[in-house]
Structure formats: structure tokens, C-alpha cells
Amino acid sequence: MATARERDDRCLLLGAGRTEPHRRLRADVRLDGSPGPRLGGRCKGEQQDQALGRSRGGFSTKIHLKTDFSGLPLAFVLTGGEAGDSPQFETLLDLEPDVRPRAAITDKGYDSKRNRAAARVRGIVPIIPYKANAKARPVFFPKALYQTRARIEQTFGKLKRFKRIALRCEKTRASFAAFVSLALAFILIKSVHTA
Numbered sequence: 001m002a003t004a005r006e007r008d009d010r011c012l013l014l015g016a017g018r019t020e021p022h023r024r025l026r027a028d029v030r031l032d033g034s035p036g037p038r039l040g041g042r043c044k045g046e047q048q049d050q051a052l053g054r055s056r057g058g059f060s061t062k063i064h065l066k067t068d069f070s071g072l073p074l075a076f077v078l079t080g081g082e083a084g085d086s087p088q089f090e091t092l093l094d095l096e097p098d099v100r101p102r103a104a105i106t107d108k109g110y111d112s113k114r115n116r117a118a119a120r121v122r123g124i125v126p127i128i129p130y131k132a133n134a135k136a137r138p139v140f141f142p143k144a145l146y147q148t149r150a151r152i153e154q155t156f157g158k159l160k161r162f163k164r165i166a167l168r169c170e171k172t173r174a175s176f177a178a179f180v181s182l183a184l185a186f187i188l189i190k191s192v193h194t195a
Contacts (some may be wrong), residue, residue: 047145061168063180064088066095071151072191073159073184074099078177085109090118103127105149158187 060081065091066074075095077088089110093101103125111131116145127146160166162183170176 059168061176062154065094065152065155065159067152067155068093068099069148069151071155072188073155075175076180076184077175078180085113088114093118093122093124095132100124103145105146105152107149114182160185162186 003112027186061083062079062081062083063096064079064085065079066076074097075092077091077095080086085107085108089104089106089112093104101124105127108129108131111128111134116126116128127142129141129146159180162179164170164179165183168176170179
């Protein structure tokens with residue numbers, strides 16, 4: 001049985017002996033006369049597995065980051081720009097490394113009863129501010145502990161200093177994730193040398 005690569009090579013070679021009819025030159029001179037599938041492929045490229053999503057600002061990618069208390073990165077997840085934050089909460093809690101946190105400090109995007117229950121089941125205190133339209137908001141909220149979330153925002157600021165991350169230069173999810181991993185590694189290395 002032929003592999004996909006061999007089939008693509010055969011498709012390329014089938015039309016090699018044919019001659020093209022002479023065409024009149026146009027303003028738009030292309031190597032091929034009309035748009036079609038990419039070279040060697042069966043169909044046009046799609047946006048599958050690119051972690052791109054349409055949001056208000058156009059196509060974008062969200063980076064969901066898991067950090068330690070001092071803001072050093074531990075793990076991340078990529079989603080499309082239109083994806084909500086709340087569904088990624090349990091994924092972030094279960095990501096490696098297997099560190100058992102005592103508290104989960106997040107922003108209002110992760111506010112839901114399900115997320116609070118998921119954190120409590122794992123023995124984690126959820127420090128998630130309630131949205132303005134939430135019903136039965138509690139009187140007490142640990143503001144002093146929530147202020148440490150600024151360290152996470154500072155980590156995002158350091159991450160966005162890398163131009164390839166801020167501009168999303170890579171098309172596929174794998175290559176973008178590789179550059180995010182590299183940038184986070186640089187942040188970790190710099191923190192070790194400055195401490």
C-alpha cells in the first residue's frame with residue numbers, strides 16, 4: 001500500500017509530460033493559470049489545528065498560562081481567540097508538572113460554579129472574583145491574596161515582549177507552541193540568573 005507521500009509524488013509526475021496551451025499574458029502572471037490545490041496536496045489548506053479563532057480584533061490566539069506563586073511559568077494551553085477562559089480551568093489544573101497548588105488565583109473570565117467546585121474537589125482554594133452580574137455574591141473576598149495575580153500579568157507582559165509571540169507570526173499550533181515554550185524557557189532561565 002502506498003503512503004500519502006508516494007501518492008502525492010505520483011500526482012505530481014502524472015502531468016509532467018503534458019504541454020500547456022499557449023496563453024496570452026495578463027497583468028496577473030502566475031505559474032499556474034488558476035487557483036487550485038497546493039502543490040502535491042489534494043485540497044486547499046484549512047485552518048484546522050492552528051489555534052486561531054475570530055474575535056473582535058480579527059484572528060487571534062489565547063494563551064492560558066499556569067504559573068507558580070512568584071509568576072514563573074509552569075505550563076500553558078493554546079486556544080482560538082473566540083474560546084472562553086472558563087472551559088480551560090480544569091485543563092490548567094490537571095496540566096503537568098504535577099504540582100499541587102494551595103490556591104488558584106484567576107481573573108473574572110474563569111468565574112463559574114463548576115470551576116469553583118472543580119478546584120475544591122482537588123483541595124485548592126479558588127480565588128476567583130465574581131462577575132458583576134453574579135447572583136448571591138459573598139461579602140468577603142481575599143483582596144490581598146488576589147493582588148498577587150499581578151505577577152501573572154507581569155509574566156504575560158514578559159512573554160509579549162517576544163515579537164513572534166505578540167504578532168503571532170507562526171501559522172500552525174505546533175510551531176506557535178514551540179515559540180511560546182522557547183520564550184517561557186528564556187523567562188525561566190533569566191529568573192534563575194537574576195535571583
